[in-house]
Amino acid sequence: MASQCSTVSHLAGKFSRTFLDQRAPWLRQVCAYEICRIFRALLNSMLAYFPSFLGRLTAIFDEREKRFGGYMAGRWKWTSKELQEFFTAILTKETQRQPVTIFIDALDECGEGLAKNLLAYFRDLTRQAVDEGAQQIENEILSKAQGGFQWVFLVTETVLYAALLAGGTTAERRQMVKLFQWVLFAMRPLSAQELREALATDIEICSSIAELRNQDCWSDTLLDFERHIKHLSRGLIHFRTRDIWEQYDPDGEDSDREAQLIHQSHILQSQTGAGHFLISRSCFRYLALREVLEAAQLPRGILSTQFPLAPYATRYAFEHILEVEQGGIIQSDLLSVLDPGNAHTPLGWPFIGATEFHVLAALGSKSAFEVLLHNTDLDVDGRDSDMNTPLLIAIREGHHNIALMLLDCSTKWHLHHEERRIHSDSGNQITQHRGSRFVDVNAENDDGDTALTIALTEKADNVIFELIEAGANLKYMGRESMFVFYAVSSRNMKLLDLAIKKNLNLDGAVFFALKDHTPEGDSVLEEIVSELLKAGANTSRSHEFERMSKPEDFDEDYEDEDIIDDDALMLASRRGVLSMVELLLSHGVSATSRNVLGEFPLLVAVDNGHENVIQALLRSVPSAVEMADSDGRTVLDVAFEDQRLDLMRLILKKGSFSTPSPVLENMFHMASSKKEAQIIEMILQKDSFAPTLKIDDSNTMLFLAS
Secondary structure, three states, rough: OOOOOEEEOOOOOOOEEEEOOOOOOOOOOHHHHHHHHHHHHHHHHHHOOOOOHHHHHHHHHHHHHHHHOOOOOOOOOOOOOHHHHHHHHHHHOOOOOOOOOOEOHHHHOOOOHHHHHHHHHHHHHOOOOOOOOOHHHHHHHHHHHOOEEEEEEEEHHHHHHHHHEEEEEEEHHHHHHHHHHHHHHHOOOHHHHHHHHHHOOOOOOOOOOOHHHHOOOOOOOOHHHHHHHHOOOOOEEOOOOOOOOOOOOOOOOOEEEEEOOOOOOOOOOOHHHHHHHHHHHHHHHHOOOOOHOOOOOOOOHHHHOOOOOOHHHHHHHHHHHHHHOOOOOOOOOOOHHOOOOOOOOOOOOOOOEEEEEHHHHOOOHHHHHHHHHHHOOOOOOOOOOOOOOOOHHHHHHHOOOHHHHHHHHHHHHHHHHHHHHHHHOOOOOOOOOOOOOOOOOOOOOOOOOOOOHHHHHHHHHHHHHHHOOOOOOOOOHHHHHHHHHHHHHHOOOHHHHHHHOOOOOOOOOHHHHHHHHOOOOOOHHHHHHHHHHHOOOOEOOHHHHHHOOOOOOOOOOOOOHHHHHHEHHHHHHHOOOOOHHHHHOOOOOOOOOHHOOOHOHHHHHHHHOOOHHOOOOOHHHHHHHHEEEEEEEHHHHHHOOOOHHHOHHHHHHHHOEEEEEHHHHHHHHHHOOOOOHHHHHHOOOOOOOOOOOOOOOEEEEEHHOO
16 A cells, blocks of 8 residues: 555645545555655655756756666665755755745654654754744634634544443453454455454464364354454454455355454554564464364465465464564564474474574574574574575575674684683683584585575675675685675675685676676776776676576577677677776777677777777777778778768778778778769878779779779
């Protein structure tokens, strides 16, 4: 659900009005994205009347389109901070000449946090404005209010609901709290069947579905359940019909009804964590029911029909655990929920040989992991049946905070172990240490992955640096190319500097960097190429880099013009990237290299009409004008074929021809046969051309031209 924003502007003093509706179609927490939408809507209503600011914003947009790619394609996004700064600049600098009045309706429906932030922003902004007319507006409001204020109605409604919700028995209120937690904090709207199962999965552990559905709170029909929910929520939760739903059993109950609140709700952060805590535990308890475990291999349709909550619990249990972490709640009970019998094997856990550390690393609960770390003798670097360590799993699943905690713990343990060894060598008595906390950062699983390769794949920069600090081997099994590839592709100068300092193999990196370079230039990428060249990297194409850069759906039969080029200067010349051509030439890169077709940089530059690049190449190697490709074509031949007299004039003026020059003689002959007077005249002006050379026993070139 996204906010629906509309804007209205008025020329007389510029009125901007933004309407915010957070109810339909589903309740969701408002995030920074919504702030962007608000400022984007406000700017959209105002910029047409402030052309200078519109021009500046358009220039920024165009520059980013060139640098990063299409905005509509999701290659880049405006940030709330920069839109807010732009909005502030308009109001503080332009409104002295042209006043602006802004109305934002239903701000309370944005959510408490966002509403407070926006109010604080506008309060600070108004302090910069002249207080002219403020008292007049206040008096106008008071005179027309006639003692009746909207807040009276709102407060009355709040008091009434508070009285309604305070009624009922203790058990009913407990069930009411659980109901609101499920509806508020579920990751998606729940069907009536799902919600019925969820509310029955109570704190008291049931071992089977039969026990769960035999509780007092269970409703035998969905109609009865909807009535029960309406009574329990005092009308605050209702059911609506879905537009689309899945129906696996033609004779079963339709899952077309979903629960939602009838009013927007403001939620405290402490309530959020508690709500996700309850849902996550209910999900795990449901998945641990005997019938659900036995049905794990059933098709989705049958599973969903027999156990409605199972698909939701399977899909979202992990996400609720992460939300609990965000709420700051320590999840020290997590292992006991998964392993109620203390059998050291979580119920339903599919990974053979996994330790408790593996489980918690996969779940992403840092708090539970930390509790276990300080309360068990188990080695932290154990292997499961696939030879994965907890560190590998934490990085692969994106739980980088756990990976960093493991690395930090390992470093401290190693230092402490060394101190113990020194004391032991000195004859001092020491106490026995508990299980090892050492993490082997170079450990490899059955797929050949190490912590570093997984971190590079997951683009976990902070973990990458810590792994290197902890001793990860960058040169192990040729993985240095992968490291350099990531440093270049992510444009991370810090990682690139590290690769250079570690003397990694940089060959192929320059060519790879250029494959993503656009003709308009890219200062960051130019800096990367410059550093690579300074470090001694070659400019050849690397097949290893090619393999790493291919997308998964790459068509091997597809070829483009870049495939035939195997040198960076050739590629830059073909694309017309002048800045990169000059950079490569300044580092002594040869301008006479050839590709598989015998083409060379000057030839492809002429063929693509890049005049500035042609000039740079002619300054570097003017004699390249007499080179020819595999078909015998020279740069003059190519320019002649394309009827580019301007390029021919440039080549003849800046090029260095031998005396006599077969290239000039051949071109003179072709121009003469086609009666190209301008070309003939240009060739005749060359000092190195000998016009009296005979074509046959009777005619000279000069005679033929005449």
